[in-house]
Amino acid sequence: MSNKVRILLVEDEPSLIVTLSDMLKNEGYEVECIVDGIAANERIVKDAWDLILLDVILPGMTGFEICRNIRQRGISTPVLILTARGQTSDKVEGLKIGADDYLPKPFEPAELLARIHALLRRSAVNTRTASNWFTFGLISVDLAHSRVFRGSERILLSDREFALLHYLIDHRGSPVSRERLLLDVWGYNAAISTRTIDVHIALLRQKLEADPKNPEFILTVHMQGYRFVG
Numbered sequence: 001m002s003n004k005v006r007i008l009l010v011e012d013e014p015s016l017i018v019t020l021s022d023m024l025k026n027e028g029y030e031v032e033c034i035v036d037g038i039a040a041n042e043r044i045v046k047d048a049w050d051l052i053l054l055d056v057i058l059p060g061m062t063g064f065e066i067c068r069n070i071r072q073r074g075i076s077t078p079v080l081i082l083t084a085r086g087q088t089s090d091k092v093e094g095l096k097i098g099a100d101d102y103l104p105k106p107f108e109p110a111e112l113l114a115r116i117h118a119l120l121r122r123s124a125v126n127t128r129t130a131s132n133w134f135t136f137g138l139i140s141v142d143l144a145h146s147r148v149f150r151g152s153e154r155i156l157l158s159d160r161e162f163a164l165l166h167y168l169i170d171h172r173g174s175p176v177s178r179e180r181l182l183l184d185v186w187g188y189n190a191a192i193s194t195r196t197i198d199v200h201i202a203l204l205r206q207k208l209e210a211d212p213k214n215p216e217f218i219l220t221v222h223m224q225g226y227r228f229v230g
């Protein structure tokens with residue numbers, strides 16, 4: 001038995017099927033694609049899924065009908081609706097019938113991944129997925145691709161800021177000295193002072209902490225350096 005997270009992609013647009021299934025497989029998910037609404041509905045009822053990506057306009061049965069039907073049967077698998085129709089009424093309709101999230105096409109692949117991740121985290125199956133993601137508070141860190149999100153919104157970090165964050169996450173719980181950070185993150189360079197580290201820590205706090213002046217995650221340890229908790 002695979003312990004990968006299983007995603008059912010219900011979509012009838014050939015180019016999107018190829019793009020999305022490749023992308024999701026690259027992320028370490030197991031993906032099955034179904035183009036027909038009626039077949040998808042049966043597949044969802046018969047088998048267990050961790051997440052369903054659901055197009056709206058499908059042959060046989062609409063995504064809305066599928067979603068309504070599975071919720072009526074008590075199936076609580078997270079559903080993310082993908083639709084070309086970007087109207088608010090569609091969004092309201094989708095959420096009213098029990099979808100968990102809604103993404104209008106066209107969308108950025110990174111945004112879809114972040115939303116998938118957020119849904120999986122909410123449904124607590126993420127613990128057994130790729131250890132490529134680390135989360136703290138509302139922040140999700142995609143360690144494999146050096147990306148950071150707050151919810152589904154991307155936060156841009158410089159390469160050095162990301163390297164520093166990654167190092168702190170790897171050493172979470174223990175204090176790390178400025179000298180250690182200088183050596184391991186910057187690679188010793190006589191031109192750089194430990195002040196540089198304080199500046200980068202301040203930048204990370206500004207980007208990641210709800211209240212940068214009273215950090216919850218990137219803590220200062222008096223006389224020792226910094227400690228990441230999360």
Ligand code: CA
Nearest residue numbers: 012055057058
């Ligand atoms: Ca369609």
